[in-house]
Amino acid sequence: MGVKIAILIGVSEYKDIGNLDACLCDIEVMHELLKQTNNYNEILFIKDNLNSRQVKDQVIEFVKKHESSEEEIDQVFFYFTGHGKASSSDVHFLLSDYENAKLNDTSLQNSEVDSYLRLLSPKLAVKVVDACYSGATYIKDDEQLVEKTLRASIRTQELKDCYFMFSSQNDEPSHAQRLSYFTESFVQAVLDQDAGTTIRFKNITDRISDTFNSIYKDEQTPKFINQANLTEDFCFVTTELKEQIEKKLKNIGAVTSEPVVEVKEEYSLIELVKQEAGDYCTDFSEITNAINKIGEKLEEFTLPNHIADLYELSVNKEFINRGMSIANIGKYESVLKLLEKKQKDYFVNVIYEEEEEPTNPYGLAVWDVFNKKKEKKPIDLEVLSGEIPFDSISIEFKAKYPSLKSYKCTLLIFLSRLNLLILNSVAPYKEIAWNQFETEKEKMKWTYREIKIKHTQNLIDTIQRILGQCSDIIIAELNEKFAMQGTATE
Numbered sequence: 001m002g003v004k005i006a007i008l009i010g011v012s013e014y015k016d017i018g019n020l021d022a023c024l025c026d027i028e029v030m031h032e033l034l035k036q037t038n039n040y041n042e043i044l045f046i047k048d049n050l051n052s053r054q055v056k057d058q059v060i061e062f063v064k065k066h067e068s069s070e071e072e073i074d075q076v077f078f079y080f081t082g083h084g085k086a087s088s089s090d091v092h093f094l095l096s097d098y099e100n101a102k103l104n105d106t107s108l109q110n111s112e113v114d115s116y117l118r119l120l121s122p123k124l125a126v127k128v129v130d131a132c133y134s135g136a137t138y139i140k141d142d143e144q145l146v147e148k149t150l151r152a153s154i155r156t157q158e159l160k161d162c163y164f165m166f167s168s169q170n171d172e173p174s175h176a177q178r179l180s181y182f183t184e185s186f187v188q189a190v191l192d193q194d195a196g197t198t199i200r201f202k203n204i205t206d207r208i209s210d211t212f213n214s215i216y217k218d219e220q221t222p223k224f225i226n227q228a229n230l231t232e233d234f235c236f237v238t239t240e241l242k243e244q245i246e247k248k249l250k251n252i253g254a255v256t257s258e259p260v261v262e263v264k265e266e267y268s269l270i271e272l273v274k275q276e277a278g279d280y281c282t283d284f285s286e287i288t289n290a291i292n293k294i295g296e297k298l299e300e301f302t303l304p305n306h307i308a309d310l311y312e313l314s315v316n317k318e319f320i321n322r323g324m325s326i327a328n329i330g331k332y333e334s335v336l337k338l339l340e341k342k343q344k345d346y347f348v349n350v351i352y353e354e355e356e357e358p359t360n361p362y363g364l365a366v367w368d369v370f371n372k373k374k375e376k377k378p379i380d381l382e383v384l385s386g387e388i389p390f391d392s393i394s395i396e397f398k399a400k401y402p403s404l405k406s407y408k409c410t411l412l413i414f415l416s417r418l419n420l421l422i423l424n425s426v427a428p429y430k431e432i433a434w435n436q437f438e439t440e441k442e443k444m445k446w447t448y449r450e451i452k453i454k455h456t457q458n459l460i461d462t463i464q465r466i467l468g469q470c471s472d473i474i475i476a477e478l479n480e481k482f483a484m485q486g487t488a489t490e
Helices: 021-037 052-067 110-120 143-156 181-191 201-214 239-251 269-277 284-300 332-345 365-371 456-482
Strands: 003-010 042-046 073-086 091-094 107-109 124-132 161-166 197-200 223-227 233-237 311-318 348-356 374-383 392-399 407-415 419-433 436-439 447-452
Touching (some): 003 021, 003 052, 021 181, 052 110, 073 110, 091 110, 124 181, 181 201, 181 233, 197 201, 201 223, 201 233, 233 239, 284 392, 284 407, 284 456, 332 348, 332 419, 392 456, 419 456, 447 456
Parallel strands (some): 124 161
Antiparallel strands (some): 161 223, 407 419, 419 436
């Protein structure tokens, strides 16, 4: 039987961009997990704030040592937690002395890591990347390009069986509390496994997906690229392993999130009806109170101290059908497209304009009669929300200095007796003429959340999360432009 080796790299402190405290916890927990599996003959564990030259030297020395060994390598497990960035030709894992002008020199490139894996010729290569891309800042290329780059790397480096796991899509931030959400989910997948059983890598990716579809829905979407038969084992789970990991989590103050488990109990029909009805509003004041709480949260919002002096905030509350046209909202077609699917569940009607398809160019009357069709094109909305305080909010982040971009965050609210449907987008402004601005629609992306009106805390947390993401986008742009120190938002 061959050997299993691992390379673990955690970068939590950076010279010129924001620090990531959670990454230190990530790397310590993953190191403990791999140790407790008793599967790995040697683990290269890099967690101190070493510069790129020191990190690369250690990795190369480790690779050369095992490449020259006569032992067959069954598995190489590579794990990185820290900042990430994509260029037009590769994905980069940023090291502590990262400089934008020296991207290749101060990062580990994805293709570079795959080259090391190829040199080791393992039966199975596993690469886990929990990289805080900070939304649009660190991953700017479109998703197809990034995925094409990753898959091309597998082919070019002639990797055999492999599992690649990435914490988020290219246009999403990777979030964290005490632990990064992705690493937390990886560890929790192992803890959820019954002692005395074996967990496969496929089990882990499935459970991570389930966690992000339930607990962290709409936060980020992990990316998995597999080229394996899906039967490969990660480890045999023992009681001692679970106890030691729980102890480690407790020592660093990290509490993992339990997955949503459906508990089935026997209820009578009337009990089921009453249980479901409890979430529905019976008084319109419940709805207006929920909308007012959103307004209060928006009015309280302030930017982080280190950028608060750079922008002037203003909050504008409006009504879509009263004095405001849906056509004035950036990428409103995307909003209409979503509401076409959702209108049956909310107090809103999509208004259509009928268009006829071109007639047969040969002028055949019979063909025209049987083949002429009408296509409905959504053009507007009729909002039937009643006397609510507002249903559209725009938050202006007006730059105080001409060298900075201004931003606009837009929230649209649609309601039913049960849920609020909240759509939001954020985009920078561009100056199209002297003192004339418009949002950069190509950078605008609408996302939505459905929150039960009576779940007040969840509603408040959602608004806080949206506002935090707006701050993250602005801070990330500043990080990249000015290489600011200490602007971590994770």
